[in-house]
Amino acid sequence: MTNSGDPGHALLAQLAHGLVRHGEEQTRRSLGDRSAYVGMSDIGKAIECLRAAVASKVAPHPPADPVSAYRQGDTVAVEGILRRELTLHRGHWFEAGIEAAFRANRTPLLPQVEIALDDGGVPIRAHLDFVLLRGGPKPAVRVLELKSMKRIPPSLYPAYEAQLYGQIGLLAKQWNRPVFSLRDEAGGIRFSGIGFHDLVRNSLGIELPEDPHLVDLQGWVLAVSMTEAKPFGPYLPDTTMLSLCRKTAKAIWQTAAEVRSGATKLDAVAICPGFHPLCDCCPFVEDCPKFRGLCVADPALDQDLDELATLKDQRSTLNDEIDEREERIRRFCHLSGNSAQWQKTALFRFRNARMPGRKTVDPNKLRSALELHLDDPTIDAVLSASTNIGADYERLTVSPVKAPQSLSA
Ligand code: SF4
Numbered sequence: 126m127t128n129s130g131d132p133g134h135a136l137l138a139q140l141a142h143g144l145v146r147h148g149e150e151q152t153r154r155s156l157g158d159r160s161a162y163v164g165m166s167d168i169g170k171a172i173e174c175l176r177a178a179v180a181s182k183v184a185p186h187p188p189a190d191p192v193s194a195y196r197q198g199d200t201v202a203v204e205g206i207l208r209r210e211l212t213l214h215r216g217h218w219f220e221a222g223i224e225a226a227f228r229a230n231r232t233p234l235l236p237q238v239e240i241a242l243d244d245g246g247v248p249i250r251a252h253l254d255f256v257l258l259r260g261g262p263k264p265a266v267r268v269l270e271l272k273s274m275k276r277i278p279p280s281l282y283p284a285y286e287a288q289l290y291g292q293i294g295l296l297a298k299q300w301n302r303p304v305f306s307l308r309d310e311a312g313g314i315r316f317s318g319i320g321f322h323d324l325v326r327n328s329l330g331i332e333l334p335e336d337p338h339l340v341d342l343q344g345w346v347l348a349v350s351m352t353e354a355k356p357f358g359p360y361l362p363d364t365t366m367l368s369l370c371r372k373t374a375k376a377i378w379q380t381a382a383e384v385r386s387g388a389t390k391l392d393a394v395a396i397c398p399g400f401h402p403l404c405d406c407c408p409f410v411e412d413c414p415k416f417r418g419l420c421v422a423d424p425a426l427d428q429d430l431d432e433l434a435t436l437k438d439q440r441s442t443l444n445d446e447i448d449e450r451e452e453r454i455r456r457f458c459h460l461s462g463n464s465a466q467w468q469k470t471a472l473f474r475f476r477n478a479r480m481p482g483r484k485t486v487d488p489n490k491l492r493s494a495l496e497l498h499l500d501d502p503t504i505d506a507v508l509s510a511s512t513n514i515g516a517d518y519e520r521l522t523v524s525p526v527k528a529p530q531s532l533s534a
Pocket residue numbers: 174176177396397401403404407408409410413414415
């Protein structure tokens with residue numbers, strides 16, 4: 126790097142460059158050529174937006190290039206790449222830390238078990254983050270999918286649920302078939318083309334039944350942020366969900382083939398309608414028909430939109446700082462053993478009181494309760510008379526039209 130600018134930025138560019146390269150190597154080692162098969166995360170994505178899943182097969186993005194951005198003096202681009210790379214790598218770093226925690230507990234586990242099969246001409250692969258095992262008279266298998274998040278949501282996204290249903294469904298259905306493999310840390314094959322119970326016996330010396338129905342098999346999603354962890358589950362093998370995953374894999378594979386051959390245009394592939402969180406970080410947003418609107422060539426408007434984005438970023442950072450500060454003060458109140466009483470400093474008084482949870486009415490539960498006493502038209506009338514509808518309001522949605530700089534992974 127020869128840019129004569131700020132040496133601090135050179136350091137950031139070097140870090141971003143290393144993360145991009147490391148991410149590429151890691152993806153190649155553990156996931157191989159992702160355009161050559163349909164993975165469970167593709168299926169999860171396609172359940173929300175088929176276009177995004179197909180585009181990742183036919184038009185994967187080239188890796189981000191922080192070095193050339195740095196040489197051009199584009200520090201904003203370097204910082205953008207670094208932000209995205211750190212977010213992507215956070216998941217890998219969590220994975221290593223969580224594996225170390227299970228190993229410290231002496232929990233028998235297999236990381237990154239791969240299931241690879243040809244499903245009627247559709248190559249499907251599932252990569253199981255962790256499989257925890259128990260042999261003996263009550264054999265148990267827990268498939269764990271790890272998701273690193275900035276904030277843990279109250280309920281799980283459908284894409285993650287579909288991914289896990291696909292994993293445990295395939296594990297149960299393919300149990301004895303030679304479709305399982307396991308790699309070592311360097312990416313070399315340790316076992317390949319064997320049944321699951323053989324894989325477990327050969328790698329851990331644990332005997333599992335040949336019949337998966339005799340095993341307590343569950344899937345869990347473990348959501349982890351920098352300060353919290355939350356398990357979602359258990360999910361059990363479900364033939365309807367597996368069949369939905371297989372149908373979705375077929376739709377991705379066939380549509381990708383049609384787009385490659387020119388029989389279908391990428392723009393004609395179904396997209397997720399409306400305001401959708403997937404669009405916020407989609408690498409295929411730049412030419413997505415959903416956002417092809419009226420073009421307004423006005424630099425002043427661009428500047429305002431840019432400033433608005435910066436202000437919203439600042440607000441989000443400020444909210445994070447407020448949450449963190451409040452959490453520290455709450456912890457102080459708990460540790461001081463005086464959490465409900467007022468405390469005083471030279472300038473402030475404060476206390477951390479436990480308040481009752483918010484009461485809300487669940488319309489479904491209310492309807493079920495009313496059904497015991499009233500007929501349907503009366504219930505409808507009661508519900509409609511006691512429902513307030515707020516005034517219409519306007520919601521401004523602003524998204525950058527440039528795709529986020531991304532790894533090809
Ligand atoms: S921008 Fe949104 S609608 Fe368009 S492909 Fe991406 S996720 Fe789908």
